[in-house]
Amino acid sequence: MATKNTKYVYFFGSGKAEGTAQMKDLLGGKGANLAEMTSIGLPVPPGFTISTEACAFYSANNGTYPEGLREEVLEHLARLEKTMGAKLGDNNDPLLVSVRSGAAQSMPGMMDTILNLGLTPDSVQGLIKKTNNARFAWDSYRRFMQMFGDVVMGVPHHEFERALQDVKDARGIELDTDLDSKDLQEVIARYQRLYKRFTGEDFPTDPLDQLFKAINAVFKSWNNERAKKYRQMNDIRGLLGTAVNIQSMVFGNMGETSGTGVAFTRDPSTGENQFYGEYLMNAQGEDVVAGIRTPQSISTLKKVNEKVYDQLVEIRGILERHYKDMQDLEFTIQEGKLYMLQTRNGKRTIFSWLRTQVEMVEEGLIDKDTAVSRVPSGEFGKLFAPILDGKYIRDNSLEVVTRGLNASPGGACGQIYFTAEKAEEMAAEGKDVILVRTETSPEDIGGMAVAKGVVTSRGGMTSHAAVVARGMGCPCVSGAGEIKINEPKRFLEVNGTKLSEGDFISIDGFTGEVYGAKIPVRASEIVQVLNGAMKESESILYKDYKTFMGFVQELKELGVYTNADTPHDAQMAVAFGAEGIGLCRTEHMFFGGDRIMSIRKMILANNIVEREKALAELLPMQRSDFEEIFLALDGRPATIRLLDPPLHEFLPNDHTSRHELALQMGITVEEVAQKSSALHEFNPMLGFRGCRLAIIYPEILRMQVRAIIEAAINVKRKGVEVLPEIMIPLVGNYKEFVFTKKHALEVIEQIFDEQSFKVHYKIGTMIEVPRAAITADEIAKEAEFFSFGTNDLTQLTCGFSRDDAASFLGAYVNDADKQFYEYDPFATLDVDGVGKLVEMAVKLGRSVNPAIKLGICGEHGGDPKTIAFCNKIGLDYVSCSPFRVPIARLAAAQAVIEAKKKA
Numbered sequence: 001m002a003t004k005n006t007k008y009v010y011f012f013g014s015g016k017a018e019g020t021a022q023m024k025d026l027l028g029g030k031g032a033n034l035a036e037m038t039s040i041g042l043p044v045p046p047g048f049t050i051s052t053e054a055c056a057f058y059s060a061n062n063g064t065y066p067e068g069l070r071e072e073v074l075e076h077l078a079r080l081e082k083t084m085g086a087k088l089g090d091n092n093d094p095l096l097v098s099v100r101s102g103a104a105q106s107m108p109g110m111m112d113t114i115l116n117l118g119l120t121p122d123s124v125q126g127l128i129k130k131t132n133n134a135r136f137a138w139d140s141y142r143r144f145m146q147m148f149g150d151v152v153m154g155v156p157h158h159e160f161e162r163a164l165q166d167v168k169d170a171r172g173i174e175l176d177t178d179l180d181s182k183d184l185q186e187v188i189a190r191y192q193r194l195y196k197r198f199t200g201e202d203f204p205t206d207p208l209d210q211l212f213k214a215i216n217a218v219f220k221s222w223n224n225e226r227a228k229k230y231r232q233m234n235d236i237r238g239l240l241g242t243a244v245n246i247q248s249m250v251f252g253n254m255g256e257t258s259g260t261g262v263a264f265t266r267d268p269s270t271g272e273n274q275f276y277g278e279y280l281m282n283a284q285g286e287d288v289v290a291g292i293r294t295p296q297s298i299s300t301l302k303k304v305n306e307k308v309y310d311q312l313v314e315i316r317g318i319l320e321r322h323y324k325d326m327q328d329l330e331f332t333i334q335e336g337k338l339y340m341l342q343t344r345n346g347k348r349t350i351f352s353w354l355r356t357q358v359e360m361v362e363e364g365l366i367d368k369d370t371a372v373s374r375v376p377s378g379e380f381g382k383l384f385a386p387i388l389d390g391k392y393i394r395d396n397s398l399e400v401v402t403r404g405l406n407a408s409p410g411g412a413c414g415q416i417y418f419t420a421e422k423a424e425e426m427a428a429e430g431k432d433v434i435l436v437r438t439e440t441s442p443e444d445i446g447g448m449a450v451a452k453g454v455v456t457s458r459g460g461m462t463s464h465a466a467v468v469a470r471g472m473g474c475p476c477v478s479g480a481g482e483i484k485i486n487e488p489k490r491f492l493e494v495n496g497t498k499l500s501e502g503d504f505i506s507i508d509g510f511t512g513e514v515y516g517a518k519i520p521v522r523a524s525e526i527v528q529v530l531n532g533a534m535k536e537s538e539s540i541l542y543k544d545y546k547t548f549m550g551f552v553q554e555l556k557e558l559g560v561y562t563n564a565d566t567p568h569d570a571q572m573a574v575a576f577g578a579e580g581i582g583l584c585r586t587e588h589m590f591f592g593g594d595r596i597m598s599i600r601k602m603i604l605a606n607n608i609v610e611r612e613k614a615l616a617e618l619l620p621m622q623r624s625d626f627e628e629i630f631l632a633l634d635g636r637p638a639t640i641r642l643l644d645p646p647l648h649e650f651l652p653n654d655h656t657s658r659h660e661l662a663l664q665m666g667i668t669v670e671e672v673a674q675k676s677s678a679l680h681e682f683n684p685m686l687g688f689r690g691c692r693l694a695i696i697y698p699e700i701l702r703m704q705v706r707a708i709i710e711a712a713i714n715v716k717r718k719g720v721e722v723l724p725e726i727m728i729p730l731v732g733n734y735k736e737f738v739f740t741k742k743h744a745l746e747v748i749e750q751i752f753d754e755q756s757f758k759v760h761y762k763i764g765t766m767i768e769v770p771r772a773a774i775t776a777d778e779i780a781k782e783a784e785f786f787s788f789g790t791n792d793l794t795q796l797t798c799g800f801s802r803d804d805a806a807s808f809l810g811a812y813v814n815d816a817d818k819q820f821y822e823y824d825p826f827a828t829l830d831v832d833g834v835g836k837l838v839e840m841a842v843k844l845g846r847s848v849n850p851a852i853k854l855g856i857c858g859e860h861g862g863d864p865k866t867i868a869f870c871n872k873i874g875l876d877y878v879s880c881s882p883f884r885v886p887i888a889r890l891a892a893a894q895a896v897i898e899a900k901k902k903a
Contacts (some may be wrong), residue, residue, distance in 0.1 A: 008054045009072045012038040013046025013083050018611060021323070026051050028243030030102025033343050042315060042340045046083045047097070047247030048076040050215065052104065055241030058219045072303045073215070074208075077246070084248050089207030089787040093130055094123035096140070096249040101221060101242040106344050107230050112151040112221040114214045114426040115284060116144035116249060120205040136254045139176075143253075143284060145203060145265075148210065152217040152724065155198040157441075163190040169809050175293070175700050177282055213645040218244045226445050232814060233449055233472075237822075248341045252332045253284050257305075259333045260285045262297050265316045266326045268348040268461075268470060269409055271355025271529035271544075275299075275316050277329075280458045285330060285341065288460065294479045295460045308338045319343055324365050325374070326356050349409055349470050350379040351541065358544045361551070368551040369897050375548070377864040377891040382473035383545065384883055385787075387411035388508050397444035398517050402494045404455065404480030406512040407466035411521050412453030413506040416499055420447025427451070434505050436492060440465040448474060453507045454489055455514060457483040475509030483514075549577060558870060559877030561639075562885055563857060565589065567628035573882035577889055580637040580723070582787060582879020583857035586704060587645050589625050590618070597652065597664065603647045604675055605667060608699060615703040622704060626711035626724075633723035636899040639787055639857070639879075641766065642704050644729040646689040648679035690730025691740050691765075698743045701728075705747045712759045713751070719725065725762040727787055733767035734778040741782060762853070768792035769833070773837040780845035787879070788838050790858030790866075794825050797834045802826055826859070829866040839873045855879055864891035871895035 006137070010027060012035045019035030021029045027035065030446030030733040031049030038044045050073065057066040081087045086095035096118045119127070119141045127137040142164075149155035164176070167187050173179060195203045204210050221227060222242045231237070241686060252260030258337035262285075263277025278295035280287050281304065288295050302309040319327040328346035332339045348356070357371035388411030392398075414432035417423040422445065423433045427450035435451040436443065439458045448454055448468055453475040456465045460479055469476035483494045490501035497516050499505060504518035529542040532833065535541055562573030570581060590599045595618065602614035629638060652658050653676065655669075662669045681687035694701035705726060712722040726744055731737045741763050752758050764785030767773055770793070776786065780796040800809065805826070812820045821830065829835050838856075845852050860866040862880030867888055870878050872895070880888050 001116040006068070007072075008066065008069050009048050009052050009076045010035065010078055011046075011048045011079060012044065013080070015039070015041060019049065024104040024239070026053065026243075028052055028102030028104055029106055029344050030100065030342055031243045032243050032854055034245065034247070036322075037319075037340055037343060040318070042318070043338055044340050045248045045250050046080055047245060047888070048073075049079060049102075050244040050246070052240040052243050054143070055219045055222055055243065058216075059223060059241055063216065063220070070212070073211075073246075080246075080248060084746050088118045088211070089120055089123050091122045091126045094118055094126045096127075098245070098247050098249055099211070099218060100245045100247070101218045102245055103222070103236075103242045104239050105234075105236050106347060107227060107234075107236070109893045110223075112218050113286070114144070114147045114151055114217070115286065116140045117148070117210050117214055118207045118824050119144050120207060123207070124207075131254065133254060134181040135179075135184065136251065138188065139179075139253055140251065140284075142184055142187045142191060143286075145188060147216065147286075149191065149198075149203075151221075152194070152213050153199050155195055159194055159198070160191060163187065163194055166190070193560075199525045208444065212277065215246075216827050217242050218242060226443060229445055229449075233445075250332045250334045250341075251284070252280075252334065253282055254335055256334070257336045259304075260288060260331070261295070261298065261301070261333075261472070262288050262328070262330050263312065263316070264326060264328050264348075265320045266345045266346075266352070266356050268326070268328070268346055268352050269406060270346070271326075271352035271359070271655050273356075273359060275313060276461075279331075279333075281333075281559075285332065288463075294458060294481060305333065305336060308333055308336065310340050315340065320365070324360070324370075326352070347467055347470060350376070350382045350473060351409055353379070354383065354541070354544050354548055358547050366790075368554065369900075371548070372551050372555055372890070372893050373437070373897045374641075375890065377887055377894060379473055380890050381883060382410070384524050384527050384887070385410055385542070387510070387524060388413070388506055388515075389520040389522045392520050393515070396517075396870070398515055398519065400513045401497050401516040402480050402482045402514050404457075404477040404483075404512045404514065405466070405620055406508075406510055407461055407463070407478040408454075408469040408474060410453070410473070410475035410477035410507045411506070411508055411510070411519075412451075413504065413519050413521060414452040415502050416492070416505050417447075417501055418485060418490055418492075422501070423447035434507065436483070436485065436505070438464070438487075439463060440468070448472065453477075455480055455483070455505070455507055455508065457481055457485060469509075475507055477507045477509060477512050477514055480512075480514060530572070539884075550888065552889050552893040553577070555896050556889060557896050558867065558875065558892040559855070560863060560885055560888045560892060561637075561855065561857075561861075561877050561879035562882050563861070563879050564882060567625075567632045569882050570629050570632035573885050574632065574634070574636070576882060576885040577883070578636070578885045579877070580639070581633065582639050582855050582877060583727075584638055584640045584859070585644065586622065586641060587623070587643055589622060590650065595621055597823060599650050600661060601665065602700070603650055603679075604667070604672070608749045609698065612699050612703075615699060619703050619707055620861060622707035622716075623711045626708055627715055628720045630711060630715040630724075631718075631720060633722075635723070637723035637725055639725040639727050639764075639785070639855075640708055641727040641729050642691075643693055643700055644690050646679065646681060646684045646687055647693070648676060648681070648684065651676050684856065685801075686794070691728050692730065694728065694734065694740045694743070698740075701740060701743055702747045705744045709748050709751050709759065709761065710755075712761070713755055713757050716759050717757070722759055724759065725764060726783060727764055727766055728793075729766045729789070730769060731765040731767075731779065732771040734775060734782065737765055737779055764853070766857070767838075767841050768796070770797050770837060773841040776841035777844035777848045780847075780849040783845075783849075783852065785853035786841065786845055788841070788854075788856040788875075789857065790829055790834060790838070790856055790860045791826070793837065793858070794830060794834050797837060798826065798830065823865070828863050829860045831869050835869055835873075842873055842875070853877075862888050864888075867891040868895040868898065871899065886899070 017035035017038040021036035024032045099114045146160040150157045181302045259281035261279025267276045277298035280295045326346040330342040360366045412435040423435045434453045434456045435452045456478045485492045506515040506519035525539040525541045561580045562578040563583040564570045565588040598617040605611035658672045712724045728740045762784040764783045766789040768789030858880040861878040862884030
């Protein structure tokens with residue numbers, strides 16, 4: 001583990017800092033930014049940061065410290081005590097500190113924090129003398145005991161909450177802030193008994209013992225289950241661990257002139273350029289983010305303390321100009337004085353990402369490269385996610401049952417479940433889930449991950465539920481305080497409506513509205529504009545999207561095509577910016593209506609005459625389909641794959657369906673069964689399919705080629721340019737390609753002679769068999785293009801079945817002790833294995849045919865990491881499903897930017 005740097009602790013305070021914002025890998029995001037804010041003159045309470053290298057050593061060495069770390073911590077603690085003029089645990093003038101985590105990449109709520117450390121039965125008396133505020137001192141002590149007991153010693157959080165509630169109930173009090181100092185001492189006495197019952201020891205009174213136990217707890221939290229799950233879900237890799245930030249406490253709970261808050265320099269949901277946030281007076285930071293009390297909007301702070309509000313607005317501008325991005329900041333007001341506790345690049349929805357980056361380019365704050373590089377390509381598809389159907393709501397006079405805060409945008413409908421565990425269980429059964437909680441906590445991350453939407457009855461726009469849901473792109477309504485949840489009996493009540501577990505609910509994360517009904521969802525604004533259902537001028541979102549995609553188009557080099565089998569898919573993809581079709585699967589045209597009967601006649605035919613008669617029925621259908629697709633493409637190329645799947649897939653496999661087919665065909669059920677049996681294969685993926693069908697039954701190939709070329713001629717005669725590319729699938733030996741190409745050319749020349757009209761065309765193949773990749777130079781002498789079918793190439797190279805690998809592949813990817821693949825090889829191309837075959841085929845193909853066109857058409861064509869690899873090895877294009885086209889375009893532009901950085 002990395003221990004090159006013998007310095008593990010870095011100080012910040014009094015306008016000077018040993019770290020900078022560029023040291024995030026070593027100091028974590030929080031520590032690096034505390035140092036940076038200190039250096040630029042913001043009011044940051046002094047403290048010091050223990051580096052991520054120390055955490056890495058701790059994790060790798062069974063919870064032991066690297067040599068010298070303890071002494072270095074004590075040295076910096078003494079420096080902090082000197083700076084503050086107070087001493088940790090002192091009976092007269094006690095220094096209290098916070099101990100907080102902070103990794104290089106933000107992981108809100110996933111790791112641990114302890115506030116008010118240093119309080120003991122003696123030092124609490126010193127704090128009372130120092131502040132002349134007994135209630136504040138005892139409140140700080142009970143908070144510390146609860147955090148320390150929960151985070152450091154594992155005493156269940158709900159046990160502390162129960163003890164606190166018991167005292168409030170006994171006093172007839174609703175809010176924590178109504179407890180007086182005597183009440184709080186009773187809470188503390190109960191906490192002490194609770195702590196001893198669960199740990200077997202008294203609550204620690206040695207402040208140094210408290211400190212080092214807290215440091216250990218933060219180090220350990222790097223590998224707690226919720227943190228590991230969060231890193232896995234957000235693809236956070238390669239970090240050493242978490243830093244530990246030890247900072248002198250400032251207090252928001254010293255009365256009504258004190259408070260705490262969280263703010264964003266722009267709206268994290270919409271991206272609107274307005275100061276956005278929340279605060280609570282007489283509270284500590286955890287009260288805001290934990291959702292214990294519903295906070296006030298930052299705009300109202302001006303009425304409470306105009307001077308502090310104006311100072312915050314000024315700091316907002318300083319931070320944005322300095323970091324050149326939207327900031328998420330935390331602050332505390334102690335008796336009217338402002339302190340900054342954190343800044344980081346704000347987590348936001350994709351809607352906010354889009355708007356903030358476009359507007360920052362327009363403001364001259366950043367350039368187009370920076371804007372494009374920042375917007376997360378993995379989140380980009382959420383721009384096109386469905387929203388609640390407003391027309392359905394109006395037509396059915398549906399009324400809102402309650403409103404909360406519009407914490408994360410998007411519409412969602414599903415069945416109510418009240419625990420994360422139940423949500424995960426029901427989602428696994430295929431149900432659409434809405435997770436409804438009083439407030440969420442980090443332990444709910446699994447349930448939130450599978451939910452279509454989240455509702456909480458407490459908490460604000462910066463609560464755990466809001467922040468995590470926004471990061472996931474999951475619709476969320478928080479702070480819906482009228483909802484009363486009875487979790488043990490599994491129902492909720494709101495304004496006279498009772499909804500039980502499993503009942504349907506619909507939420508609108510754009511407005512905060514909640515409906516006790518099942519409401520359909522419809523297309524996003526962008527899709528509506530592209531479909532003509534909404535005018536461009538009616539959607540700010542579409543305007544930002546159009547501007548941003550203009551930036552993308554200027555930067556990207558890879559072509560982006562689509563996988564489309566219907567005119568509608570082709571039209572949608574073109575609207576999204578597709579430059580052609582990289583894969584049109586002709587077999588998809590054979591299903592439905594009379595077509596399936598014609599293909600079944602062809603399969604059941606006993607001789608070539610019957611087979612050609614059936615194919616003649618299919619010819620006009622296929623020709624018509626291709627004409628519509630060519631028209632939709634309007635001059636863009638279309639790669640059309642000839643029939644690929646095994647023939648048995650077109651025949652019924654149950655007795656009833658076979659009986660119906662036999663009646664329609666005028667043959668016996670036995671004949672149908674015999675043909676099905678004859679076509680049955682033990683491993684159809686490796687059997688009679690692809691070019692093998694065209695070799696044994698060339699009449700199938702000839703019909704399809706005729707349909708393609710006749711359609712192209714018909715469309716070109718209408719004045720529309722056409723560029724058909726005929727793809728022969730599953731070639732493994734160049735002789736297979738030569739044979740099938742010969743038949744295709746014969747048909748094409750025959751049509752040209754018949755019609756005295758020609759069109760440009762290409763004939764190529766799909767590289768999906770490993771043998772084709774390693775003999776690509778032989779095939780490329782005859783082929784005009786290669787399209788890498790990485791779905792089958794992955795199966796055949798790795799020996800994994802897409803249909804059956806789920807039973808073990810999850811462990812292969814996600815289990816730390818057997819992580820054989822970094823990513824699911826069917827989702828992200830296995831660069832070290834399958835990728836080597838692709839790169840080999842590219843080099844071999846171009847060595848004999850420099851003009852050969854090269855692309856990828858498997859599902860990997862829409863994966864950003866795979867696209868970066870495709871850009872690196874010099875493919876001409878990637879092809880993906882229509883709704884992934886914008887993602888692929890963005891990823892292609894980002895690949896260019898990344899390559900520039902490395903050059």
